[in-house]
Amino acid sequence: MPAPSEFxxxxxxxxxxxxxxxxxxxxxxxxxxxxxxRKDVFAMADWLNAQLKSVGVETQLVDLGRHTMDGExxxxxxxxxxxxxxxxxxxTVLIYGHFDVQPALKSDGWDTEPFTLTIxxxxxxxIGRGSSDDKGPILGWLNVLQYHHENKLPLPVxxxxxxxxxxxxxxxxxxxxxxxxxxxxxxxxxxxxxxxSDNYWLNTRTPALTxxxxxxxxxxxTVSGPARDLHSGVFGRTVHEPMTDLVHLLNTLVTPTGDILxxxxxxxxxxxxxxxxxxxxxxxxxxSDIEQSAGASIALSDDKxxxxxxxxxxxxxSIHGIEGAFSAPGAKTVIPAKVSGKFSIxxxxxxxxxxxxxxxxxxxxxxxxxxxxxxxxxxxxxxGGKPWVADHRHWNFEAAKKATKAVYxxxxxxxxxxxxxxxxxTFAESLGVNVLLLPMGRGDDGAHSTNEKLDRSNFIxxxxxxxxxxxxxxxxxx
Amino acid sequence: MPAPSEFxxxxxxxxxxxxxxxxxxxxxxxxxxxxxxRKDVFAMADWLNAQLKSVGVETQLVDLGRHTMDGExxxxxxxxxxxxxxxxxxxTVLIYGHFDVQPALKSDGWDTEPFTLTIxxxxxxxIGRGSSDDKGPILGWLNVLQYHHENKLPLPVxxxxxxxxxxxxxxxxxxxxxxxxxxxxxxxxxxxxxxxSDNYWLNTRTPALTxxxxxxxxxxxTVSGPARDLHSGVFGRTVHEPMTDLVHLLNTLVTPTGDILxxxxxxxxxxxxxxxxxxxxxxxxxxSDIEQSAGASIALSDDKxxxxxxxxxxxxxSIHGIEGAFSAPGAKTVIPAKVSGKFSIxxxxxxxxxxxxxxxxxxxxxxxxxxxxxxxxxxxxxxGGKPWVADHRHWNFEAAKKATKAVYxxxxxxxxxxxxxxxxxTFAESLGVNVLLLPMGRGDDGAHSTNEKLDRSNFIxxxxxxxxxxxxxxxxxx
Numbered sequence: 001m002p003a004p005s006e007f008x009x010x011x012x013x014x015x016x017x018x019x020x021x022x023x024x025x026x027x028x029x030x031x032x033x034x035x036x037x038r039k040d041v042f043a044m045a046d047w048l049n050a051q052l053k054s055v056g057v058e059t060q061l062v063d064l065g066r067h068t069m070d071g072e073x074x075x076x077x078x079x080x081x082x083x084x085x086x087x088x089x090x091x092t093v094l095i096y097g098h099f100d101v102q103p104a105l106k107s108d109g110w111d112t113e114p115f116t117l118t119i120x121x122x123x124x125x126x127i128g129r130g131s132s133d134d135k136g137p138i139l140g141w142l143n144v145l146q147y148h149h150e151n152k153l154p155l156p157v158x159x160x161x162x163x164x165x166x167x168x169x170x171x172x173x174x175x176x177x178x179x180x181x182x183x184x185x186x187x188x189x190x191x192x193x194x195x196x197s198d199n200y201w202l203n204t205r206t207p208a209l210t211x212x213x214x215x216x217x218x219x220x221x222t223v224s225g226p227a228r229d230l231h232s233g234v235f236g237r238t239v240h241e242p243m244t245d246l247v248h249l250l251n252t253l254v255t256p257t258g259d260i261l262x263x264x265x266x267x268x269x270x271x272x273x274x275x276x277x278x279x280x281x282x283x284x285x286x287x288s289d290i291e292q293s294a295g296a297s298i299a300l301s302d303d304k305x306x307x308x309x310x311x312x313x314x315x316x317x318s319i320h321g322i323e324g325a326f327s328a329p330g331a332k333t334v335i336p337a338k339v340s341g342k343f344s345i346x347x348x349x350x351x352x353x354x355x356x357x358x359x360x361x362x363x364x365x366x367x368x369x370x371x372x373x374x375x376x377x378x379x380x381x382x383x384g385g386k387p388w389v390a391d392h393r394h395w396n397f398e399a400a401k402k403a404t405k406a407v408y409x410x411x412x413x414x415x416x417x418x419x420x421x422x423x424x425x426t427f428a429e430s431l432g433v434n435v436l437l438l439p440m441g442r443g444d445d446g447a448h449s450t451n452e453k454l455d456r457s458n459f460i461x462x463x464x465x466x467x468x469x470x471x472x473x474x475x476x477x478x
Numbered sequence: 479m480p481a482p483s484e485f486x487x488x489x490x491x492x493x494x495x496x497x498x499x500x501x502x503x504x505x506x507x508x509x510x511x512x513x514x515x516r517k518d519v520f521a522m523a524d525w526l527n528a529q530l531k532s533v534g535v536e537t538q539l540v541d542l543g544r545h546t547m548d549g550e551x552x553x554x555x556x557x558x559x560x561x562x563x564x565x566x567x568x569x570t571v572l573i574y575g576h577f578d579v580q581p582a583l584k585s586d587g588w589d590t591e592p593f594t595l596t597i598x599x600x601x602x603x604x605i606g607r608g609s610s611d612d613k614g615p616i617l618g619w620l621n622v623l624q625y626h627h628e629n630k631l632p633l634p635v636x637x638x639x640x641x642x643x644x645x646x647x648x649x650x651x652x653x654x655x656x657x658x659x660x661x662x663x664x665x666x667x668x669x670x671x672x673x674x675s676d677n678y679w680l681n682t683r684t685p686a687l688t689x690x691x692x693x694x695x696x697x698x699x700t701v702s703g704p705a706r707d708l709h710s711g712v713f714g715r716t717v718h719e720p721m722t723d724l725v726h727l728l729n730t731l732v733t734p735t736g737d738i739l740x741x742x743x744x745x746x747x748x749x750x751x752x753x754x755x756x757x758x759x760x761x762x763x764x765x766s767d768i769e770q771s772a773g774a775s776i777a778l779s780d781d782k783x784x785x786x787x788x789x790x791x792x793x794x795x796s797i798h799g800i801e802g803a804f805s806a807p808g809a810k811t812v813i814p815a816k817v818s819g820k821f822s823i824x825x826x827x828x829x830x831x832x833x834x835x836x837x838x839x840x841x842x843x844x845x846x847x848x849x850x851x852x853x854x855x856x857x858x859x860x861x862g863g864k865p866w867v868a869d870h871r872h873w874n875f876e877a878a879k880k881a882t883k884a885v886y887x888x889x890x891x892x893x894x895x896x897x898x899x900x901x902x903x904t905f906a907e908s909l910g911v912n913v914l915l916l917p918m919g920r921g922d923d924g925a926h927s928t929n930e931k932l933d934r935s936n937f938i939x940x941x942x943x944x945x946x947x948x949x950x951x952x953x954x955x956x
Contacts, residue, residue: 033808070807103810109706169809200712214711218809227773228587231926233692233897234678236794236824237736238768238785239776243797244734251729256722256849258715290716295705295815298717298852307716316714318813319721321804326820328801329548330511331647331696331860332581333822333898334926335796337773342804344811346714371734374776382809419711420811448709448812 001156001475002406003468010147011463018143018459019126021051023117025099025135026128032077032100032169035069041077041165044099048138048163049080055145057082057161064166064173076173077165081187084145085158091473092158094191094431096423097138097198098167101130102448109450124456132454133447137197137440137466138163140459144467156474160191167198167421170218170383175426182430192478193396194427194435197466199417201442204293206284207404207465209397210437212312212416213424215347215387217356220323221249221364224338225375232333239335240373243325246339249377252367253343254317258300258310260345262363265315268351272309280308283413293444312416316346342382346418353384385422394434399472406472407465438469479634479953480884481946488625489941496621496937497604499529501595503577503613504606510555510578510647513547519555519643522577526616526641527558533623535560535639542644542651554651555643559665562623563636569951570636572669572909574901575616575676576645579608580926587928602934610932611925615675615918615944616641618937622945634952638669645676645899648696648861653904660908670956671874672905672913675944677895679920682771684762685882685943687875688915690790690894691902693825693865695834698801699727699842702816703853710811717813718851721803724817727855730845731821732795736778736788738823740841743793746829750787758786762891771922790894794824820860824896831862863900872912877950884950885943897925916947 011018030044031037045061052059061078068074077100104114112118117128126136141161148155166172181187201208223242230239252261260266287299287307301307310316323340326332345356361379368377391397392414404412417437428435440462446452489496508522509515523539530537539556546552555578582592590596595606604614619639626633644650659665679686701720708717730739738744765777765785779785788794801818804810823834839857846855869875870892882890895915906913918940924930 033810034806102812103806103808109815216711216811218811220809225772225774225776228924228929229927230772231897231924232794232796232798232822233694233824233895234789234921234925235768235772236796236896237788237792238778238896239772239774240734240778241736241796243799244732247725247728247797248734250725254722256718256726256851258719290713294703294708294713294717296703296717296852298703300716300718310715311712314715316710318710318714318719318811319725319803320710320810320812321721321814322800323805323807325797325805326799326801327803327805328512328581330581331698331820331822332511332798332926333694333696333796334580334798336799337587337928342809344710344809346711373734374774417711418714418716419709443712446706446709447712448810449707450815451706 001471003471007147007467008464011143011460015460018139018463019119019456022126022131022136022139022459025139026117026130027115029115030100030165031103032166034103035072035074038074041100045078045080045165048099051142052080052082052161055142055149057084057145062177064177067172079174079177080161080163082161083159085155087158090157091192092160092190093470093473094160094162094188094194095141096162096194096196096427098134098164099138100165100168101133102168104129111451125453126456126459127451127453129452131452132441132445133452134198136454136459140197140440140463140466143463156471160188171423174423178423178426179430188431191431191433193433194431195438195469196421196424196435197438197440198421199419199437199439200445201439202283202285202413202415203289204442204444206410206413207408208413208415208439209392209400210415210417210439211392212389213387213421214418215351215353215385216344216420217347217353217384218344218382219360220340220342220380220382222338222340222378223375226337229337230335232335235335240375241335242339242375243336245371245373245375246322246341248371249364249367250319250341250343253319258316260315260317262359264359265345265356269314269348272313277305280305283308283415289443311418313348315348315351317343319343346420347387349387349389352386353381357381385420386425388425388428389416390428390435395476395478396434396436399476400436400438400469402472403465403469406468407461479949481949485625485945486942489621489938493938496617496941497597500604500609500614500617500937503617504595504608505593507593508578508643509581510644512581513550513552516552519578523556523558523643526577529620530558530560530639533620533627535562535623540655542655545650557652557655558639558641560639561637563633565636568635569670570638570668571948571951572638572640572666572672573619574640574672574674574905576612576642577616578643578646579611580646582607589929603931604934604937605929605931607930609930610919610923611930612676614932614937618675618918618941618944621941634949638666649901652901656901656904657908666909669909669911671911672909673916674899674902674913675916675918676899677897677915677917678923679917680761680763680891680893681767682920682922684888684891685886686891686893686917687870687878688893688895688917689870690867691865691899692896693829693831693863694822694898695825695831695862696822696860697838698818698820698858698860700816700818700856701853704813704815707815708813710813713813718853719813720817720853721814723849723851723853724800724819726849727842727845728797728819728821731797736794738793738795740837742837743823743834747792747826750791755783758783761786761893767921789896791826793826793829795821797821824898825865827865827867830864831859835859863898864903866903866906867894868906868913873954873956874912874914877954878914878916878947880950881943881947884946885939
C-alpha cells in the first residue's frame, strides 16, 4: 500500500513550518554530557512532550532516577513514552529517538552559533547542533503525525514511542526501562518491530538501511601526582610529571594507521572471508566519498574494502582529548597536577565492554608499571554498549526497501555502521523482534562535530520516507 | 649603613594597608597570554603608574607597538619607566618587575577566587593570582618608597624603574626598549646595577639570592587533518587521526624520568665536576623540601644533588597540554580535526633558543615522517629566552647578603633557579652591569599554579629587605 499522494503533498507544502519547528528544537541546548546543561535536557523533554500531545499522541514522562556525573549527583532527564492507535488488526511499530545532543561551542570552530538553526539558502543546509543527530529525525515523525492528526486520518499501523535524553551519555537509565516495559503486560508488549532513525547514509546520494552497529567502550585514564599544578621552571626535571606519563600511556594504545596495540582486542575479531569482502565491494561508496566527508585526503588506505571494513566490521580506537592539562590558546608554563586521557574503542562482534574492559585495564596498568613513575594511575570505564547485527531480509527491512524505492526512486545501500546506539541492542534483545535503522541524514552531516547540518531535502524527503515506510509495513506479509 | 629603624617600624605599622593595596592589584586580572584580558593588562599599567606617581616617582608609559597572538592583532601593554633621585654622588639602581600574570580560573582547581586576594589568618597566607608573581614584590618597592615620600626623606641611592606587562608571554617588545634605553643618553644610561625581585627562595625558611636562571624555548606542534571535527564512530579506523599522530610525537620528547630524547639537547650541556656538585650539597634544601612544595612524594631521584642539578643546571622538558582536543569533563566521542601540543624546554648554558630550535624542529619533522601519516605538521616557537649566570661575589650581591643578614638574621642561600626571566639577560647584556635576583616569596608559593600565595611575613619582611638593600648598597665599595 503506497502512501497517499495527499500525504506527500502535505509534507512539501508545510516544509517551511517544519523547518521552523526544527529551529525551535535546536535552540534548546540539551547537552546531556554537561551538568550545567541538564536543565536544558529537561526543557527539551517538555517541549517534545507538548509537540507529541499536539498531534494526538498519548504520552507519559518516566522518571529514570538520579546518577553521578563527574562527581555531581544529578537527576536523569525523563524518558518519553507514547502511543497512538490500538487496532489489533494492525502491526505495532516502536519508534525510538533521542532529544539530547553532543556539546558544542562556537569557539570549537563553528561558523555559526551552534544552537541557532542557520539555513544556508544556497546549499539547502540546515546547520545547528542536533539538526541531524537526532532532532531532525524525531521531528520527521512529528511531521508524519501532524498530517494524519490534522486530517483526522488513522495511521496504517499502531505506533509506540520511546524518546530519551541521555543517548550521548550512555543512555543511562534507559536499559532498565526498556527491559521492564518489554515484559508481558509492559508498555512495549505487543510490538512487532522497531524503527530507529539515528544514523546516516553512507554517502551523500544513496539512501541506506542499516543492519549493524559497532559497540563502544569509553575510558578515562588519569595520572595524578602533585597536590597542585606546578611551575615548569621550578619543578621541571625534579618530579615525575603526570602529563609525560599520560602521553607515554596513550602512545601504547593505537598506531598511526589505526591498529589497536592493546593485546587481544584486534585479535578477537575473525578476519573477513572473500564472500564477506564482496558485500563491501558492492556498496555505493568510494575512498573519495570518505575523504570528501572528512574534508581531507587522509584515508588510512587506498583500498575501498579495507577502509569500509575498518569502519563497519573492525574495532577502532580514538583518543578524544585530555582533561586537566592546559588547553587554551597561548603559552602557559604549567606542569598540570592531574590529567585524564579520554579514549574509546568501537566494538564489533564478538567484542563487548565486558570482555574488552579487562584487556584495557590490564594493558594500562602494565604500561604504567613499566614507566617507573611515582605518580598514581586510575582507569575508569565511563560508558559502553555492545555491538549489534540484524537480519536485513526481515519484512521490517523489506518494507523500508519498498518505501525507499518509492520516495527516492532507488534501492538503498545495506550497511553496517561504525557508530554506536547501544539501545538498539537492548530493544532487539528485550523484545525479540527485528530492529531497523532507517537513516534520514547524509554521511557528511557532521554529527558530533562542528557545523553539524541536515540537508533540507533529507529532512523533507526523509519525512516522506518515514510515513511511506508505515504504509508499506501495513501491507507486508509478516 | 643600616636602614633607619623608623623605616622598619613604618613597614610593620602599615602592614594592613600594604596588604589592602596588594588586594587591589590582585583584583585586576592582567593576564597577558589571553587576548580577552588584554584590556586588564592596560588597566593594571594605569593603576601601577598612578601608584608610582603618588610616591613621587616621575614616570612615563612607553608604547611598545602591536603584536599578533593566536591570529589576533593586539596592542602591546605599555612599559612603565620611572625615576626617583638624580644625585651624582649616589649609585643608581635599576629595578625591574612585571605587572602581568599567568591565566587562572577557579575551575582550574583554586580553593578561592583567583582574582580576589584571600587572607588565611591562620597560616598568614595571602592567596591570589599574582600575589607572589610578581605583584607582591612590585608592591614591596612601593612600600619602601611610600615611607620615604611621606617622611620627605631622600633615598640612599638613585632609582630607575622598568615595569612591563608581557613577562608571562615572552616579554614581547621589551628587549628593544631595554637595548635602546641602555645606550648612551638613554633612560637607563648611568645605571650601576640592576635588582629584580621575581623569583623564590629555594625552601620555605632560608632567604636566597639568585645568580643563575634557566632559559626557555616554548613550542606549539600542530597536527591537522580533517576539515572539521569528526564522529569517532563514523570515521574511527578510516582516517589518520591528528590526535593519535600528536600523541606519538609528544611521546618522543622526554622519558618519564626527565631525560630529553631530542638528539643533542641533553648532550649539549657539559656534566658537573665534583667541585660543582659540592655547591649543590651545601644548599639548605632536601628532597623532602621539594616533595613538600609539590605536595607529593614524586621526586625523580632520592639523591639531593641530582634533583637540585635537574632544576638548576640541566635542561628540562615539560608537556603543558593540548589545544583543540576535547578537554571538558564528561565523554565526547570526537576525532578532533586539529590539535596542538604545547611543550617547552628550560635551557642552561650553552643552550639558547637559536641553537635548540633547529634540533627540536628537525626532530619533530623526522618523527612525523616516520609515522607515515597523511595529516599535516606545523611547528612554531611561541617564545623563548637565553639562560643567564652572574657573578655572585659582586658588590651588588654583597649588599644584598648584608641586607638579608640584617633583616632575617641569616645568610642567604646562593642559588641558580629553574625558571626563566628572559629580560634578566637583556639587562645584563645591554647595560654590562651586574644583575641581582632578590626573591621575596617562598619556594612553595605556587607561581603559575593554582592557589598561588605570598606569605604575609615574606611580604612585610621582604619590603624591609628591599629597603635595607638600598641602604647597604649606598655604603658599599664599588
